[in-house]
Amino acid sequence: MPKKSLRKSPASIVKTAMEPTISRMEVTVKIIGIIAEYNPFHKGHAYQIETLRKKIDADYIIIAMSGNFVQRGAPALIDKYSRTRMALTCGADLVLELPVLYAAASAEYFARGGVSLLQRTGIVSHLGFGTETENLELLQETARTLLQETDNFQETLRRHLKAGTSFPAARSLALKNVLFPREAVSEPENLLARETAVSKSELEDVLSSPNNILAIEYLKALVQEHSYIVPLPLLRRGQGYHDISLETESSGENFISASAIRSLLQEKTPADNGDIFSKLSCHMPKEAYDILKNYPHPFLWENDFSMLLHHRLLTESRECLASYADSAPSLASRMKKEADSFLSWSGFCKQIKSKDITYTRLSRLFLHILLGIFKEDYSQFPEPSYLRVLGFRKSSSPLLTFLKTHSSLPIITSPSDAERALSASAKHMLSYDLKSTDLYRTGLAAKGDNSLKNDYRQQIVQL
Numbered sequence: 001m002p003k004k005s006l007r008k009s010p011a012s013i014v015k016t017a018m019e020p021t022i023s024r025m026e027v028t029v030k031i032i033g034i035i036a037e038y039n040p041f042h043k044g045h046a047y048q049i050e051t052l053r054k055k056i057d058a059d060y061i062i063i064a065m066s067g068n069f070v071q072r073g074a075p076a077l078i079d080k081y082s083r084t085r086m087a088l089t090c091g092a093d094l095v096l097e098l099p100v101l102y103a104a105a106s107a108e109y110f111a112r113g114g115v116s117l118l119q120r121t122g123i124v125s126h127l128g129f130g131t132e133t134e135n136l137e138l139l140q141e142t143a144r145t146l147l148q149e150t151d152n153f154q155e156t157l158r159r160h161l162k163a164g165t166s167f168p169a170a171r172s173l174a175l176k177n178v179l180f181p182r183e184a185v186s187e188p189e190n191l192l193a194r195e196t197a198v199s200k201s202e203l204e205d206v207l208s209s210p211n212n213i214l215a216i217e218y219l220k221a222l223v224q225e226h227s228y229i230v231p232l233p234l235l236r237r238g239q240g241y242h243d244i245s246l247e248t249e250s251s252g253e254n255f256i257s258a259s260a261i262r263s264l265l266q267e268k269t270p271a272d273n274g275d276i277f278s279k280l281s282c283h284m285p286k287e288a289y290d291i292l293k294n295y296p297h298p299f300l301w302e303n304d305f306s307m308l309l310h311h312r313l314l315t316e317s318r319e320c321l322a323s324y325a326d327s328a329p330s331l332a333s334r335m336k337k338e339a340d341s342f343l344s345w346s347g348f349c350k351q352i353k354s355k356d357i358t359y360t361r362l363s364r365l366f367l368h369i370l371l372g373i374f375k376e377d378y379s380q381f382p383e384p385s386y387l388r389v390l391g392f393r394k395s396s397s398p399l400l401t402f403l404k405t406h407s408s409l410p411i412i413t414s415p416s417d418a419e420r421a422l423s424a425s426a427k428h429m430l431s432y433d434l435k436s437t438d439l440y441r442t443g444l445a446a447k448g449d450n451s452l453k454n455d456y457r458q459q460i461v462q463l
Contacts, residue, residue, distance in 0.1 A: 029402065030058045032232060033124035035098065035114030035218070037066045039076050039262070041086035041288040044255030048234055049091035052128040056232065060093040060399045062124060064114045065390065066103035067433055068440040071110050073363035075300040075440055077262055079452060082291055084391040084461045089287035093396035094403070095461070096121075097388040099429055100436045101381055104367050105325075109378060111217030112224065116383040119225050122406030123399075127229045129218050130236040132209040138202070139212065139233070143219035145178055146171075153178045164356045172207045179203060211236055256283045265299055298447040302345040302363060305443055309348075309366050313339040316369075325373050326365040331357060371435050385426035386418075387411045388433070391461025413460050 032052050038045060049061055065087065067080045076083065084095040102113025118124040131139065145153065156177045160170035180203070206212045215233060222229060237255060261280060268276040277293050284292065313321070313335055322332035334352055342348050349362045368374075387409050392400060404411060410421040415434060418427055437455045444452055 029060070029123070030056050030126065031060045031062060031124050031399070031402075032056070032058045032126045032128045033062045033064060033118035033121070033229070034092075034128045035064045035111070035118070036087075037070045037076070037103075037258070038063075038083045038087055039066070039070050039258050040078060040284070040292055041083065041090060042255060042258060042261060042284050044237065044257070045087075046090045046285045046288075047237065047255065048128065048130060052126075052232060052234055053091070055234075056126060058126070060396055061091060061128075062118065062121065062399070063087050063092045063095045064098045064117050065095050067097050067100055068436050069100055069104045069367055071104060071107075071364075072360045073104055073365070073367040074302045075304065075443060077265065077299050078292065078295050079297065079440065080390060080437075081458060081461055082295060085463070086288040086291050088391050088393055088461060088463045089291070090285045092393075094392045094399055095390045097390050097433065099384055099388075100371065100432050101373065101377060101429060102384070104364055104371075104373075104436075105378075106361075106364070107213055107217045108220075111214060112221045112382075113384060115218060115221035115225055115227065115229070117387065119227050119229060120384065120408045121387065121403055122408055123402045124229055126232040127218060127222065128232045128234060129215050130211045131215045131233045132212050132236055133202075133206050134235055135202070135206070136231070136233055138206060139215050140219055141179070142175060142203075142206070143216045143223070145175060146216065147220055147223060150178060161356070164354075166356045166358050166361075168213075168358070175207065176203060266301060297444055297449050297452055300440065300443045300447075302366075304446060305366075305370065305439070306342075306344045307446075308370055308439075308442070309345055310339070310342045312369050313342060321369070323374050324365060324368045325375050325378060326361050326368055327375075331365075370439055371432055373432060377432075380425070381429050385409065385429045386422055388430075389413045389460055391463070393463050414458075415455050 034049070034052075036045065052058065053061060065080070065083065066076065068076055070076055080097065087095050096117060098110075098114055098117060102109050102117075105113070115127065118127065133139070153174045156174040157170050160173050161167065165173070219231060221227075222231060261283065264276060264279060277289075280292070281289055318329070318332045318336050321327060321335055322329045331352075338348075338352055341351070345363070345366060349359045349366075353359045353362055387403070387407055389411065410417075410426070412418060412421055412430075415430065418430055422430065434455055441450070441452050441454065444450065
């Protein structure tokens with residue numbers, strides 16, 4: 001691909017789908033950014049990259065990818081460099097690591113961290129993401145409502161939280177109350193219908209989908225960042241996010257979920273290893289399948305870290321447990337009270353989850369405990385402090401030139417770069433990523449494998 005130029009035009013004003021008055025960079029190169037986990041990479045991910053690239057005739061694809069731990073607080077099935085290789089062999093041009101502070105956070109912080117990282121590359125023109133609806137206007141209206149947080153919204157949210165409803169569910173109820181006020185009975189029946197011709201049932205469907213929830217958070221983050229990046233949604237095909245069945249309606253563009261792949265692999269035994277992988281060969285691109293099948297380390301799961309977590313729960317005070325991100329004094333008291341009956345990470349999540357505390361929040365909290373991530377870290381680090389390259393395609397070398405020229409953040413390819421390139425605050429953020437790799441390696445060592453290199457010794461992936 002011939003080298004292309006990238007130029008800024010501060011006077012250029014374009015109308016994005018979310019914010020008509022945002023000033024953006026006029027670029028002669030179309031670069032799509034995608035925020036992903038690839039846990040693991042499957043045909044649905046390859047379809048997204050290929051389809052989005054064709055949709056706008058993009059020149060490059062940049063992935064902001066979670067490291068060794070993912071949003072639900074669990075370890076990634078395989079390490080971040082192996083997943084980087086999967087992405088690069090299946091259509092991506094550059095993979096940047098989404099710092100664990102955002103990668104293992106709620107949807108709001110996950111999206112804000114990913115969008116902020118891509119924004120600060122200075123070169124991403126479009127944000128690609130999957131949705132369960134083709135009604136982008138509905139997602140945008142929902143995002144605007146969440147950003148405005150009217151008195152009505154706040155009052156309804158507080159009322160449901162006080163009643164013991166979980167935050168995601170309470171927020172959904174507050175949104176419905178604002179977008180579909182009871183008193184709006186004229187034709188069309190409510191305020192949102194007059195703007196978007198959407199039904200209340202459609203809104204409920206949208207708010208029940210993990211992909212739509214993330215899409216809404218991406219749209220929120222674009223506005224919060226005053227971003228020039230244009231949203232580029234793509235309707236998800238195949239299974240739902242949490243569907244663990246290996247059956248699809250038909251071949252072609254119906255894909256199984258990453259959850260289904262993980263579920264199958266978690267059940268495998270040494271005796272049926274070959275048969276298990278044969279079931280996956282038609283659901284993954286060959287390159288990604290070969291990487292997974294030949295992975296030289298054990299797969300990791302939440303329960304591989306149960307002993308470490310149990311020790312911390314037994315030895316730390318209620319006050320300390322309450323100070324971690326995603327925790328609370330009442331939750332800390334409950335963890336201490338029931339720690340003696342702890343058997344496993346997943347079992348303890350099920351044991352202490354409640355109407356207002358979800359399994360996923362607990363799993364993230366447990367990871368925060370092991371990594372030492374506290375509530376104040378999210379106010380101290382509202383956005384990423386560096387761009388860490390995990391890998392790139394050599395044929396896309398002009399992309400690295402663009403990045404070095406236009407990025408507003410320091411670029412590092414190894415922690416060794418940090419001493420001279422990063423501020424003290426950025427080094428502190430990086431320390432969490434280094435801890436997460438050390439924790440991941442500890443999980444492997446507990447299963448008899450100490451061959452995974454630490455972040456200082458690991459070379460970035462170049463294909």
